[in-house]
Amino acid sequence: MTLSLCGVFVVCVALIVPGTHAITIEELPPDHVRELSCGRMYYRTFHLDENRDTLYVGAMDHVFRLNLSNISHSSCKDSINLDPSNTMSCTSKGKSENFDCRNHIRVIQSIGDGSRIYVCGTNAHNPKDYVIYSNLTHLPRHEYVPGVGLGTAKCPYDPLDNSTAIWSEKGNPGQLPALYSGTNAEFTKADTVIFRTDLFNLTTGRKEFAFKRTLKYDSNWLDKPDFVGSYDIGQYVFFFFRETAVEYINCGKSIFSRVARVCKKDTGGKNILNHNWATYLKARLNCSIPGEYPFYFNEIQSIYKVPGDDTLFYGVFTTSTTGLMGSAICTFRLEDIDHAFAGRFKEQASSTSAWLPVLSTKVPEPRPGQCVNDTETLPDSVLNFIRSHPLMDEAVAHKDNQPVFYMRDLFFTRLVVDVLDYVVFGNHLHYTVYYAATNEGRVYKVVQWYNDEGVPGSALLDIFDIMPGLPITAMEISKKHKALYVASDESVRQIYLSMCTHRYDSCLRCVHDPYCGWDKQSKTCKPYQPGLLQDVTNSSRSVCESSVVNKRLTVTFGQSVHLSCFVKMPQVLKVYPVTWYHHSKEKGRYMVSFSRVEKYIATVEGGMVIVGASEEDGGRYDCQLAGALLCTFNLTVDAHRCSPPARSQDYHRVYSDWCHEFQKYKSAMKSWEKKQAQCSSSRQNETAIAQGLLSNELGASPAL
Numbered sequence: 001m002t003l004s005l006c007g008v009f010v011v012c013v014a015l016i017v018p019g020t021h022a023i024t025i026e027e028l029p030p031d032h033v034r035e036l037s038c039g040r041m042y043y044r045t046f047h048l049d050e051n052r053d054t055l056y057v058g059a060m061d062h063v064f065r066l067n068l069s070n071i072s073h074s075s076c077k078d079s080i081n082l083d084p085s086n087t088m089s090c091t092s093k094g095k096s097e098n099f100d101c102r103n104h105i106r107v108i109q110s111i112g113d114g115s116r117i118y119v120c121g122t123n124a125h126n127p128k129d130y131v132i133y134s135n136l137t138h139l140p141r142h143e144y145v146p147g148v149g150l151g152t153a154k155c156p157y158d159p160l161d162n163s164t165a166i167w168s169e170k171g172n173p174g175q176l177p178a179l180y181s182g183t184n185a186e187f188t189k190a191d192t193v194i195f196r197t198d199l200f201n202l203t204t205g206r207k208e209f210a211f212k213r214t215l216k217y218d219s220n221w222l223d224k225p226d227f228v229g230s231y232d233i234g235q236y237v238f239f240f241f242r243e244t245a246v247e248y249i250n251c252g253k254s255i256f257s258r259v260a261r262v263c264k265k266d267t268g269g270k271n272i273l274n275h276n277w278a279t280y281l282k283a284r285l286n287c288s289i290p291g292e293y294p295f296y297f298n299e300i301q302s303i304y305k306v307p308g309d310d311t312l313f314y315g316v317f318t319t320s321t322t323g324l325m326g327s328a329i330c331t332f333r334l335e336d337i338d339h340a341f342a343g344r345f346k347e348q349a350s351s352t353s354a355w356l357p358v359l360s361t362k363v364p365e366p367r368p369g370q371c372v373n374d375t376e377t378l379p380d381s382v383l384n385f386i387r388s389h390p391l392m393d394e395a396v397a398h399k400d401n402q403p404v405f406y407m408r409d410l411f412f413t414r415l416v417v418d419v420l421d422y423v424v425f426g427n428h429l430h431y432t433v434y435y436a437a438t439n440e441g442r443v444y445k446v447v448q449w450y451n452d453e454g455v456p457g458s459a460l461l462d463i464f465d466i467m468p469g470l471p472i473t474a475m476e477i478s479k480k481h482k483a484l485y486v487a488s489d490e491s492v493r494q495i496y497l498s499m500c501t502h503r504y505d506s507c508l509r510c511v512h513d514p515y516c517g518w519d520k521q522s523k524t525c526k527p528y529q530p531g532l533l534q535d536v537t538n539s540s541r542s543v544c545e546s547s548v549v550n551k552r553l554t555v556t557f558g559q560s561v562h563l564s565c566f567v568k569m570p571q572v573l574k575v576y577p578v579t580w581y582h583h584s585k586e587k588g589r590y591m592v593s594f595s596r597v598e599k600y601i602a603t604v605e606g607g608m609v610i611v612g613a614s615e616e617d618g619g620r621y622d623c624q625l626a627g628a629l630l631c632t633f634n635l636t637v638d639a640h641r642c643s644p645p646a647r648s649q650d651y652h653r654v655y656s657d658w659c660h661e662f663q664k665y666k667s668a669m670k671s672w673e674k675k676q677a678q679c680s681s682s683r684q685n686e687t688a689i690a691q692g693l694l695s696n697e698l699g700a701s702p703a704l
Contacts, residue, residue, distance in 0.1 A: 028464055028495060029502035036066060037491035038076035042099075042159070046474040046485065047108035047117070052134060055476065055485055056117065057492055058105030060159075063119055064492075065136050068481050071494045080136040082121060090124035093187070100125065104159035109167035110134075111177070118148075118167055118179065120155035125187055127151030146200040146207070153185040153195040153213065161189070164227040164239065171235055171264040173199060173209045180237045180262075182227035185213075192222050194239055194260065194280070212268055215276050219246055221390050225258075229303035233310045233334070235371045236261045240285075240303040240315070247346060247355040247391065257285040257300035257317060259337055259396060263371035270376040272383040278375040280386065281368075283340040284395040287317040287330035290402055297328040297406070302415045309419070310334060312399075316412035316436050328406035329415065329434050329446065331399040341369060344393040345385075357393040400456045404434060405446045411439045414475040416484070418497065420514050424530055431514040431536055433461075433497075435484055437475050441467030443486065447514055449537050457537060460572050461513055462503065466493055500525040507544035508630055509570065511535040520547055541628040549631040555613050557639040564607025565623050565631035576626040578606040583620040592621075613637045 038059075045058030050068065057064040061083055066074040082103050084090070090101035107120035111131065116139070120129040129151040132138055139145070156163045163183035172178045176199040185193045193216075199209040214221045225243040238261050245256040260282035268274045288294040297317035304314045313332045319325060345358040345368075364381040366372065368389065414437040422429040434446040445462040466472070470488040477484050482497045500516035503509075503525070507518045510525035510533075517532025518525055528534055535543040555561050563580075580592040594602045601609040606625070610617055618637040623630045 028466070029499065032496050032499050032502060033466075034070055034072040034494040035491055036064075036071045036074055036076075038062075038064070038079075040490055042104060042473075042489045043487040043492050044159075044473045044489075045105055045108055046476045046487065047110070048476045048478065048485075049110055049114055049134070050478060050480045051114055053481075054134070055478075055492075056108045057474075057487065058108050058119070058121075060099075060102045060104050063105055063108065063132075063136060065134075066492065068478055068483070071485070071492060078136070080132060080138075082119070082130065084121075084124035084126075085128070086126060087124045090126070093125070095125055100159065102159070103128070106155040106159070106163055107165040107179075107181070109165065109179070111167060112169065120151045120165065122156060122159050123151065125157045127155050127157060129154050144205075146202070146205045147198050153183065153193050153211075154179060154181050154197065156183045157187050158184065158189070162226040162228060162241075164230040164241075166230040166232050166237060168232045168237060168264060171232075172196075173265055173267050174201075176200065176208060177202070178264075180230060180232070180239075182225070182230060182239050182241060191216055192225050194222070194262065194277070196262075196266075209267060210275065212262075212266060212277055213275065214280060215273075215387065219244070220388070221280065221282075228300055228315075231305055231310075231313075232264075235264055237264060238337070240300060240313070242299045245284075247348070250352070250354070255299050255320065257287065257298060257315075258282050259285055259332075261337075261341065261369075263375070265371055265373065266375050268375060269378060269380075269383040272380055273387060276387075278378055278383055278386060279369050279371060280390050281341050281392060282390055283337070283392040285315070285317075285330075285332065285398075286395040287315065287328055287398050287403060289328075289406065297326065297330070297403070301327075301411075301413055304415050304417050306417055306419055313337075314415055314417045314434065316415040318411055321411075324408070325411060326406060326408045327410045327412040327436070327438075328403040329412070329436060330403050332396055333399055336399070337396050340392050340394050340396045345389045346391045346393040347389055355391075358389060402456075404432075404448050404456075404458050405436075405444075405460065407444075410444075412436045412444075413439050413472055414486075416475050416477040418477055418479060422514075422528075429514075429536075433514060435475070435477065437472035437486060439471040441465060441470045441472060441488065443472070443475075443484070447512070447536060451537065451539075459512065459538070460575070463571055464495065466495060467491075498527045500527055506549075506565075506630070507533065507547040508625060508628055509573070511543055512538065518544065518547060523547060538626070538628070545629050548629050550634070551632070552634045552636070554636045554638060557614060557637060558612050560609060560611050561613055561635065562603070562607060562609050563621055563623070563633050563635075564603060564605055565625075566605050566607070569605040573606075573625060578630075579624045580608055581622045581624065582617075583622070584616060585619065586616055610635075615639050 041059040043057050043059045047056040053068040055066040055068050057066060062079045062081055064079045084103040087101045091097050095101050101124040103121040103123045105119060105121045109118045111118055115134055116131055117134055118131055129148050131145040131148050161184055165179055165181040167179055169177050178199055179197045181195045185191045194214045196212045198207050198211050200207050223244040223246050225241040227241040229240045231238045238259060240259055242255050242257050245254045248254045262277050263279040266277055266279045268276055269278045288296045297319055299318050300315050301318055302316045311334050315330055316327060317330055318327045346355050347358050348355045364385050368382050368386040416435050418433045420431045432448045436444045443464040443466055446458055447461050448458040450456050466486050467488040470490060472486050472488060474487040484495050484497060486493050498515040501524060510516050510518045514536045515528060516525050517528040517534045519532055526532060533543055581589055582592055583589050592600055594600050599611055615637050618635055621633045
């Protein structure tokens with residue numbers, strides 16, 4: 001169905017990838033899961049420090065310091081207690097004492113060499129920040145850090161608000177360290193802000209540069225944003241968030257995803273924007289399924305950048321929760337973001353006008369938004385333009401112009417990414433593995449690759465039920481320890497990325513995981529190394545044929561038999577078609593048709609039942625999954641001998657067949673009895689009618 005709305009065509013589509021209602025997920029092996037829980041502490045902030053093998057966890061009234069290699073080796077005592085102050089004032093404003101009026105830690109950032117960390121918490125709706133040692137002890141008084149204490153505009157008032165912050169050491173005015181943040185700056189949530197703290201000389205304690213922020217109460221700059229991430233790259237700091245789309249407001253309320261940037265050297269204007277950013281720009285992020293009418297995933301939920309690689313950003317996006325639910329993973333290149341910021345600006349001539357591109361002749365020089373050595377020297381024309389034109393006209397296109405992965409009836413909340421590079425026999429293999437967390441406690445593992453022509457491909461590898469039924473609130477990944485860390489409000493858990501032996505018992509699943517390889521000799525799945533079978537891209541469907549399970553079965557004439565490659569088929573494989581082929585002496589090779597329900601029955605686990613086997617049902621049966629051979633059965637039907645059962649399982653089989661035959665006999669008997677009863681009833685009716693007629697005839701005769 002296509003609708004026309006405000007001159008914009010909107011198309012209603014259904015995502016074609018199957019959903020995940022009522023699915024059963026394979027349990028994780030216990031020896032691959034580590035856990036730490038100190039009660040319901042609302043673990044919602046992670047900061048990873050691989051140099052110190054430490055995962056810092058921000059929770060309610062606490063910062064925890066966990067051992068990266070095994071979080072179970074940590075204890076609840078490995079923490080610092082940061083109790084809230086003035087809770088009476090908080091509760092008097094109608095906030096709950098046991099949740100709202102606590103100190104929820106929302107920012108943890110390493111300072112300098114990592115020996116100290118910056119922390120900011122909600123502090124009973126009165127934000128407060130701290131600088132402490134990395135071993136979670138307080139600084140002595142003589143190491144006082146200027147500008148620390150008041151956390152307003154650095155972290156949120158409300159523990160339920162989304163915010164972001166990044167500590168930047170270099171490139172700022174005077175080469176002084178600074179915190180950049182995106183959050184609410186008022187108790188009422190009326191003032192949302194992208195903010196940089198005052199800059200102090202750490203030696204003298206003197207304030208050298210005043211704070212900078214977005215324009216206050218101006219919806220063209222920010223309109224009820226939800227921040228999801230920020231990154232310090234080169235001469236810019238980038239912010240990722242979703243907000244009400246001001247350019248769409250005349251057509252109704254809609255949420256768009258954004259990327260914004262500011263120059264780190266920005267010191268504001270001299271007379272105009274003197275307390276505000278003079279280089280602030282923002283652009284829409286486009287994550288959509290391409291087509292004549294693209295299907296948009298408008299709301300960014302999480303963003304991730306691989307440490308050391310500033311060229312790519314990975315995000316999870318969702319549709320609006322009021323409509324068709326769906327989630328997608330999209331990738332963005334820094335060069336495409338820069339291209340959007342170098343493009344045309346967007347403007348609205350009046351409150352009733354459409355938003356249109358700004359003519360190039362109306363853009364002043366130097367170009368607004370570019371970094372300069374001293375923004376206070378910018379002419380008023382540039383400052384006035386940036387004040388009224390922060391939005392770019394062109395959206396940032398996602399890489400490959402299509403999502404990496406998408407699925408309906410799914411709500412992704414967090415994302416982390418691992419990039420794998422192998423060189424095998426001179427060939428360079430490059431895979432990107434995505435771990436997308438959901439609001440139901442699951443993590444979806446997706447792999448992406450490019451073929452020789454540069455065409456992308458992706459596949460869902462696995463689904464981990466890490467926090468059953470609980471939203472995942474934070475997630476990190478350690479390449480050094482090959483581990484994934486996830487948090488819910490109840491606990492923090494760790495799983496290992498390579499679970500080959502315990503997770504995969506078939507060659508087909510093993511070879512598709514870039515962490516694993518199949519050993520033909522031992523017929524087991526092992527962590528990948530040269531010499532093991534691997535086919536991540538599914539380019540060679542015969543790679544597992546030498547390792548295919550080949551079973552021989554003998555059944556008696558008339559017996560029903562169940563053929564299946566899985567006891568329980570993994571959920572991730574159910575999206576692929578399963579096909580059975582029969583090789584018989586009479587007909588040769590042909591595909592089994594399940595339309596013959598009296599002969600073949602398909603099972604939910606991808607198997608089939610042959611009802612009442614006869615001699616013509618003998619031969620080889622091949623099961624193929626998406627064209628790849630999964631398992632083989634050689635079936636022999638013994639029509640001449642009915643030997644007594646020798647084993648208990650043979651007895652059960654014979655007993656089952658006997659029960660089946662007896663059931664058919666009982667059904668036939670009941671049918672015969674029913675027909676007999678109908679015949680008997682019919683004869684009785686005929687007799688009664690005849691007697692009635694005879695009686696009438698006698699009654700009508702003359703008296704003698």
